[in-house]
Amino acid sequence: MPERIKVRVATAKVGKYATSESGDSLEMVERPHGGLSLVLADGQRSGRAAKAISNIVVRKAVTLLAEGVRDGAVARAAHDYLFLHRGGKVSATLNIVSIDLVSHTLVVSCNSHCPVIVVKDGHLSLLDEPSTLIGIYSGTKPVITQLPLEPETYLVLFTDGILEAGRQSDRRLDVATLAQELLANSAGNPQALADALLERAVAADQGRPRDDISVAVVAVVPRDERDNVRRMLVSFPIR
């Protein structure tokens, strides 16, 4: 009998220092057959202008995913939509991670210069095949990777606020090594890992992030047979 498993997805984000809104958008949506997709976009510029861009990209993707459209088509459609509406003049990064219960895989779609970190049974690898940002060039496609939906698998995604953190003070992060170290320290708790990675990036920017920063962690882990509850927790500051 196969081991019982669960998926935990955790996110943490902050806006650039002294802006009222993060320009990153990050949403999750239930898939028609019970899985879940996570969509992360970082719009060009910062603050409200970036938010408007990343928001239309994420809304388009989430709506299509909820209708059962396959991930590769969703990323293409999000690109086409942004390209049409902004005339090829603004770009965004787009990452989609789906827990697909039909193919029983993790489907990772990338249109970003930020790699996705994979830690499988303690072994680190990177999904860093070059991909193109959406919104600028006609016919942009995502780079898609499928991974088995098996424990223990961790994916770590982030926007470039993480890559750029500490650039001013020459304290940039070695994100892959740091993620593996923080994962070990957090005993596999995805929220603790996302929080810790974000905290390190903010510290590298001396407490005043120079860009919007978002981190997402997807964890496929064993579960107790009796734990059959679906849970969601959202927390955000309002003033």
Next chain:
Amino acid sequence: MPERIKVRVATAKVGKYATSESGDSLEMVERPHGGLSLVLADGQRSGRAAKAISNIVVRKAVTLLAEGVRDGAVARAAHDYLFLHRGGKVSATLNIVSIDLVSHTLVVSCNSHCPVIVVKDGHLSLLDEPSTLIGIYSGTKPVITQLPLEPETYLVLFTDGILEAGRQSDRRLDVATLAQELLANSAGNPQALADALLERAVAADQGRPRDDISVAVVAVVPRDERDNVRRMLVSFPIR
């Protein structure tokens, strides 16, 4: 200077015993000006048939909320959509709770026979004005209540799996009293409260829920000035 606050929203749900899917649908969506809406629907029947109903209701509501449509119009539109598509033959409950940063209120829309529990500064009240399920009668409207967005405020929402729990064994829950007691025990942690209420209901059904059960808790609480991170955590069993 006003006190700094944050909002925490927690949900927990299980399906009826021996069904593969919960017929309840529960989603959260970011509002255009940075707030958040929680949408909960319970479709008539159970399992896949109920899921199909609650899912189209929640998808319609979430899409409109993300476009900035006001809550009262969203509930009417969700009704009209279900009424049209199912010819007035199937019903669903619908609850929407919005953290509205424009009006600075909690907006609670009800089309359900389940009351919403409010605990403000330790004082309990119920939003239980009679409302009509959506999908059956022409022109159905929600009952809407606006509450100030002030700490400490807790809202507890649930589907009728909670009200019906224990009916077979004459062990029904006094939900309002129980919620207040569990809130005190959980030190204001909304996930602990949602989990505890769900657990009591499952126990009243002797470990085999006779219906889908969903619980959602919205907490408006003070925050530490430095805690400006937006977080989301989802956890679900996949086999």
